[in-house]
Amino acid sequence: YESKPTLGGGQLALAEAPPFKEKLSWLGEYMARQLERLPVEVHSGSPVDASVVEREAPDVLVVATGAVPLVPDIPGIDGDNVATAFRILEGEPVVEGKRVAILGGRRVGTETAEYLARRGNSVTVVTRSPLNQLAADSPNTYRGPLLRRLENAGVKFIGDHDVKEITPQGLTLVAMGQGNAEQFLPADLVVIARGAVPQRTLADEVGHLVDQVHVVGDSVEPRTIAEAMYEGTMVGRRI
Numbered sequence: 135y136e137s138k139p140t141l142g143g144g145q146l147a148l149a150e151a152p153p154f155k156e157k158l159s160w161l162g163e164y165m166a167r168q169l170e171r172l173p174v175e176v177h178s179g180s181p182v183d184a185s186v187v188e189r190e191a192p193d194v195l196v197v198a199t200g201a202v203p204l205v206p207d208i209p210g211i212d213g214d215n216v217a218t219a220f221r222i223l224e225g226e227p228v229v230e231g232k233r234v235a236i237l238g239g240r241r242v243g244t245e246t247a248e249y250l251a252r253r254g255n256s257v258t259v260v261t262r263s264p265l266n267q268l269a270a271d272s273p274n275t276y277r278g279p280l281l282r283r284l285e286n287a288g289v290k291f292i293g294d295h296d297v298k299e300i301t302p303q304g305l306t307l308v309a310m311g312q313g314n315a316e317q318f319l320p321a322d323l324v325v326i327a328r329g330a331v332p333q334r335t336l337a338d339e340v341g342h343l344v345d346q347v348h349v350v351g352d353s354v355e356p357r358t359i360a361e362a363m364y365e366g367t368m369v370g371r372r373i
Contacts, residue, residue, distance in 0.1 A: 135177045135180045135181075135182045135186070136176070136177065136178045136179070136180065137179070137180065137181040137182070138178065138179065139178055139179045140166075140178060141162065141165070141166040141169070141176065141178060142159070142161075142162025142163065142165065142166055143162075144200045144352075145200055145201065145352055145356075145359070145362075146158065146161065146162050146359060147162070147224070148220060148223045148224065149359065150162075151223040151224070151225075151249060152223070152245035152246070152248055152249045153248055153249065153252055153283075155245075158359075161359070182336060183336070183339075184336070184339045184340050184343065187336075187340045187343050187344065188340075188343050191343075192344055193344070193345060193346065194344065194345070194346040194347075194348070194373055195337075195340065195344045195346065195347045195348070196348045196349075196350060196366075196369055196373075197334060197336055197337040197347065197348065197349045197350070197353050198349075198350050198351045198353055198362070198366065199333045199334065199335075199336055199337075199353050200333055200351065200352045200353060201330035201331060201332050201333055201352035201353070201356040202220075202330060202331060202333045203218040203219065203220050203326060203328075203329075203330055203331075204326075204328050204329040204330055204331050205218070205326060205328075206237075206297075206326070206328050208297050208298075208299065208300055209298075209299045209300065210299055210300030210301055210305075211300060211326070213300055213301075213302060213324075214302075215300075215302055215321070215322065215323055215324060216300060216323075216324045216325075216326065217323065217324075217325055217326070218325070218326045218327075219236070219238070219242050219243065219246040219325055219326065219327035220330075222246055222249065222250065222325055223245075223246060223249060229250055229253065229255055229323060230253050230254050230255065231254050231255065232255050232256070232322040232323050233255070233256045233258075233304075233320060233321050233322045233323070234250050234255045234256065234257045234258070234321060234322065234323045234324075234325060235257075235258050235259075235260055235304070235305055235319055235321040235323070235324050235325070236250075236257060236258070236259045236260065236324075236325045236327055237260050237261075237297060237324065237325065237326050237327060237328055238259075238260075238261060238326070238327030238328045238329070239259050239260075239261030239263060239265075239267070239268045239269070239291070239293070240261075240269060240270065240271050240327070240329070241269050241271045241272045242327045242329075243259055243261070243325075243327035244259065244268060244269040244272075244280060244281070244284060245280070246325060246327055247259050247284055247289050248280065248283055248284055248287060248289070250325075251284070251287040251288065251289050252287065256288070257287075257288075257289045257290070258289070258290040258291070258292060258319060258321070259284075259289060259290070259291050259292070260292045260295055260297065260305075260307060260319070261291070261292070261293050261294075261295070262294070262295065262296050262310060263293060263294070264293050264294055265291050265293035265294075267293075268281060268291065268293075269281060292307065292319070294309060294310045294311065295307040295308060295309055295310060295317075296308050296310055298316065300324050303320060303321075304318055304319050304320040304321040304324075305318070305319050305321060305324055306318055306319075307319055329356065330352065330356040331356070332352060332353050332354060332355060332356065333352075333353060334349055334353045334354075337349045337353065346373075348369045348372075348373075350362065350365040350366050350369055351365055351366065
């Protein structure tokens with residue numbers, strides 16, 4: 135059962151959206167083709183809740199519902215000028231020719247910065263960590279070229295700063311460990327890229343309905359594609 139119209143969505147679809155990562159789509163296409171060759175009944179465009187599980191009455195349930203963006207508690211975070219990196223990489227809203235501030239300097243934040251810079255936006259990445267930790271969760275062979283491309287694209291970086299408030303005009307930044315000095319960063323759009331949290335509500339709701347419930351991938355903890363595939367494989371073997 136897949137809530138979206140096609141297979142291969144979720145974090146995989148987001149991972150292939152930034153520049154130079156288009157070939158990741160091959161993985162989703164390959165997996166979908168393999169299912170077509172096997173006796174697997176696929177229900178796409180079919181969200182699942184406790185009532186669906188109760189109706190289907192499975193012996194075993196595998197929950198791979200992924201993760202949702204972590205939204206920090208910042209005044210103004212619910213404004214119309216705020217979007218998550220997930221939404222941006224999904225293509226909604228389309229952002230062009232804007233001043234964009236991205237909160238978060240890890241892999242998702244920096245890749246989203248490149249994605250937006252290539253669409254004619256003026257992008258500034260704001261991170262609470264030192265700038266030498268930009269994209270620190272990326273492999274070194276990928277991180278170096280990514281940072282060079284960001285520099286060449288004119289992306290700006292502000293490290294060791296947190297966000298005090300978001301307004302329709304931009305955001306107020308606070309220096310960390312530097313006397314709490316404040317500065318205002320004008321922005322038309324603020325993009326949240328502060329990580330993700332597991333989406334395992336379904337697993338928690340249906341434990342009493344199914345004898346075996348297995349949770350895999352980002353539903354356990356947001357990590358990499360390799361770890362999600364490994365966990366799915368091992369659960370399949372155990373079943």
